[in-house]
Amino acid sequence: MTLMHSSEDVLKSYQNIEYSKVHEVSHPSYIQKLRNEITSLEQERLLVIIDQLKQENEYLKYLQHQRTNQLIACMEGIILGERSAFQLQEIPEEDPFFVLFEAVRLLQGNISTIWDEQKALAEEYQRVREKSQREVETQKIHLNAILENSDTAIGVINTEGMVVEYNEQMNKLFTARDIQLEYGEPVLACIPDSLKSVWSKRISDALQGKATTYEDHFSCRNHNLVYEIKFFPIYKDSEILGSSIFIRNITQTVKTSQRLHIQQAELQKVKQELNRFVYSSSHDLRSPLTSLLGLIAVAKDEKNRDEVIHYLAMMEKSVLKLDGFVREIIDYSKNSNLEVVSEKIQFDTIISEIFDGVEHMDNADKIRKDINISGEECFFSDRRRLKMVFNNLISNAIRYSYLRRKNPFIKININISKEKARIEVTDNGQGIYPQHLDRIFDMFYRATQTNAGPGLGLYIVKESIQKLGGNIKVESAVGEGTTFFLEIPNLCPYSEN
Incomplete structure (x- = not known):
């Protein structure tokens, strides 16, 4: 029985009751019968309505469940960024969930766009991150190379x-x-x-x-x-x-700095000494030349042969003085610029040549020469420099000899070993004052103005010995004499065997 049919039956029953009233049909049993029919029809109608409502409610519950599951699946996809994980189906406008579905569909589109942009940003971030990591790794490698090397x-x-x-x-x-x-x-x-x-x-x-x-x-x-x-x-x-x-x-740096400091001090010292040398050398060079020119002028007018010979002797003395000055300058230059040349040394030959070369010096013939050479080892060194050393020491011993002494002498003791030669040059001449001992090896230093030379002799001696790897010391007492102590390495090329 449908809902419409029941309604028509009820209406018909009501119409029958009204008809009976109009036509004065008042039989109670008839009226009661009609009322019972109406009640029965209303109950049936009510049951039908209730059943329909139950069916509609169940359908709505089912529909709500389905739509809810669809929305949940869609929202999960949106949250997880799975753009095409679940697409909402099309539903009719009269569907109760139509508005909500349309809103979610719009949201899904907007969020998908955002996810696309986010994905692009994430990819760009990853690219930049990887590039930065590579750069950091490269910098780390470079830095590590710098640190380790x-x-x-x-x-x-x-x-x-x-x-x-x-x-x-x-x-x-x-x-x-x-x-x-x-x-x-x-x-x-x-x-x-x-x-x-x-x-x-x-x-x-x-x-x-x-x-x-x-x-x-x-x-x-x-x-x-x-x-x-x-x-x-x-x-x-x-x-x-x-x-x-x-x-x-910084050991080497400190040593280099110290050497530079020493060299700067030495250069400053040499500069000062050179200035003094330039000043004094003008006199030292001109003095014998002036004397020579004066003697020549006097000798021109001299008729006496003996006087002329005397003037010639004085001229010779001036020339020798000038020659000695020039020789010392040449010796200094040679020692500064020439390399050490090792050769076999015959000390007796060198010393003999020196004494022969100083025969012209005043009083050279009045001084006794005592030479003692010991040791059977061969000795090798630089002959040119050794000759400079002996020449200066012997010349000074003669120049500053003390002739008032009864027996003036020059003693030379040489002891030769495999390692070195020990040399002592002793005289009993004038001696050196203590205040001069520390400076007699300085360039251009003069301990006395008597028989003054350029002040290069002992400086050349010390420089020559240092070039040979040796050393020199001096002891002296005024009025008693002077001793020079030399040690010079043996540059023998042969092995000890």
Whole structure:
């Protein structure tokens, strides 16, 4: 029975009741019958309506469940970024979920666009990130190459003074001293006890933000080493994270600096002496020439033969003086510029040649020569320089001899060994005042103006001996004499066997 049919039956029953009233059909049983029919029909109609409502409610529940599941699946896809994971179906406008479905479909489109943009950004970010990582790796490789190939030992400590990084040079530096660097260990544990307090203060200063530089001196395997040590605080923003430590061996730099300082001092000294030499040499060179010119002028008008001979002797003396001056300058130049040439030395021959060459000097014939050479070893050295040395020492001994003494002499003792020759040149002449002893080997220095030369002789002696790798000392007493002590290495080319 349908709902419409039941309604018509009920209406018909009501119409029958009204008809009976109009036509005065008042039989109670009839009316009651009609009322019972109406009640029965209404109940049936109500049951039908209830059944239909139940069916509609079940359908709505089913539809709600289906639509909800569809929306949940769609939203999960949106949240997970799965653009095509679930597409909402088309539903009619009269569907209760139509508006909600359309809103979600619009949201899905907007979010998909956002996801596309986000995906593009993510891909670009990944590309930039990978590029940055490659650049960082490249920079790390370059930095590591710089650190590992640097001749500077480099280390890093944290705020607790623990070792957190070091390069190979730093490792070698400590390994050479039988000390093993360990990551996470206190750097002070690697420092000698004698320097712990010093380093503790340095580390403390660095961790307080002070950049400092120090020089430390060490003795290692019979070598004196100098290290430059630098501390630099490591910052992140304004926070100190630790300190870097740079240690560099500057031994050669210090030695070079010291040599340069010495050379500069020597150059300054030579400059001053050259200035004095230029000033004095004008007189030293002109004096014998002036004397010579004067003697020539006088000799021209002289008729007496004996006087002319006397003038000629004086001229010869002036020429010899000038010649000696020029020779010393030439000897100085040769010693400065010529390399050492090793050859077999015959000391007796050299000394004999020297004495023959100084025969013209005043009183040379009045001085006794005593020469003693011992040792059977062959001796090799630079003959030219040895001759310069002996020539100057012997000439000075004659020039400053003390003729009032009963027995003036020059003694030369030479002892030859495989390693060196020990030479003593002694005279009993005028001697040298103590205040001059420290300076007699200086260039252009003159201890006396008597028989003054250019002041190069003893300077050439010392320079020549140093060129040969030897040394010279002097002892002297005024009025008693002077002794020069020489040691000159044997440059023998033969082996000891």
